[in-house]
Amino acid sequence: MLHLDGTAILIFSDLDGCLLNKNDYSFQSAVPTLDRIRQRQIPLILASSKTEAEMRVLADEMQLRDAPLICENGGTIIWSRSRPPVEGNTTVLGASRDSILRTLAGLKTEFRFTSFQDLQVQGVMEKTGLPRDRALAALNRSSTEPLVWEDEESRIDAFRSALEAQSLTLTRGGRFWHVAGQTDKGYALQQVVNQLASSADRKLTTIAIGDSPIDQHMLDVADYPIAIPWPDGVVHVTLTGKNGRIAPEAGALGWGIAVSQLIAELCSGTENSGQQG
Numbered sequence: 001m002l003h004l005d006g007t008a009i010l011i012f013s014d015l016d017g018c019l020l021n022k023n024d025y026s027f028q029s030a031v032p033t034l035d036r037i038r039q040r041q042i043p044l045i046l047a048s049s050k051t052e053a054e055m056r057v058l059a060d061e062m063q064l065r066d067a068p069l070i071c072e073n074g075g076t077i078i079w080s081r082s083r084p085p086v087e088g089n090t091t092v093l094g095a096s097r098d099s100i101l102r103t104l105a106g107l108k109t110e111f112r113f114t115s116f117q118d119l120q121v122q123g124v125m126e127k128t129g130l131p132r133d134r135a136l137a138a139l140n141r142s143s144t145e146p147l148v149w150e151d152e153e154s155r156i157d158a159f160r161s162a163l164e165a166q167s168l169t170l171t172r173g174g175r176f177w178h179v180a181g182q183t184d185k186g187y188a189l190q191q192v193v194n195q196l197a198s199s200a201d202r203k204l205t206t207i208a209i210g211d212s213p214i215d216q217h218m219l220d221v222a223d224y225p226i227a228i229p230w231p232d233g234v235v236h237v238t239l240t241g242k243n244g245r246i247a248p249e250a251g252a253l254g255w256g257i258a259v260s261q262l263i264a265e266l267c268s269g270t271e272n273s274g275q276q277g
């Protein structure tokens with residue numbers, strides 16, 4: 001389990017369209033900021049629609065220190081990626097994928113959509129541009145199902161109502177719609193904060209970074225929400241409260257600039273006085 005040595009800041013970040021560029025999945029522009037975060041021992045908790053298998057690979061590539069992973073849009077929390085998949089290291093907050101697939105199968109006669117289960121490996125590779133191993137990791141799910149909506153846009157509300165009747169939710173991500181149980185990234189953020197608060201000697205300050213409506217609740221419950229614009233400059237989330245900010249660029253570049261600035265601001269007040277008690 002993560003031990004909070006000295007820091008009182010937790011960063012929660014979406015991946016696609018934020019720390020990973022929308023088009024090429026690159027995080028290279030954010031590497032200087034990732035280095036800075038690591039030097040300051042600030043935990044970076046990735047929060048994505050991606051699966052545990054996908055997120056473990058990315059967290060390793062980014063050389064993140066061990067921190068929880070929020071997978072499948074808050075459906076699954078992995079508490080430590082340095083531990084193998086064992087009981088107690090995984091918390092499923094939403095419905096199981098099996099129960100979601102059963103409900104979707106029953107709605108096939110009424111609505112036109114294609115889920116990851118329907119697409120299989122080849123289809124997921126085509127829709128996402130991911131190589132085969134990553135497509136397989138994307139299919140290895142436990143608590144959500146992404147889908148491509150192929151029906152009239154006007155019928156999405158009826159589809160959502162049918163899902164809600166089964167205690168499921170429907171949310172729009174960057175490129176897919178996501179069916180899940182009664183959970184989201186914001187709820188998962190709160191679970192992680194509650195868990196880590198016990199090892200911190202100060203009130204935890206939370207930063208959250210997102211670019212899509214699926215990130216909205218996570219941004220709402222964070223102390224310092226950062227919105228990342230899409231490549232066309234449009235911002236697809238709303239910021240409430242005085243601490244919100246919009247990154248000056250899209251993708252990993254904007255992520256790096258905005259997070260570096262905020263960390264510098266938050267730490268400038270504590271470095272002169274914070275370490276003396």
Ligand SMILES: [Mg+2]
Pocket residue numbers: 014015016017018174210211212
């Ligand atoms: Mg995103």
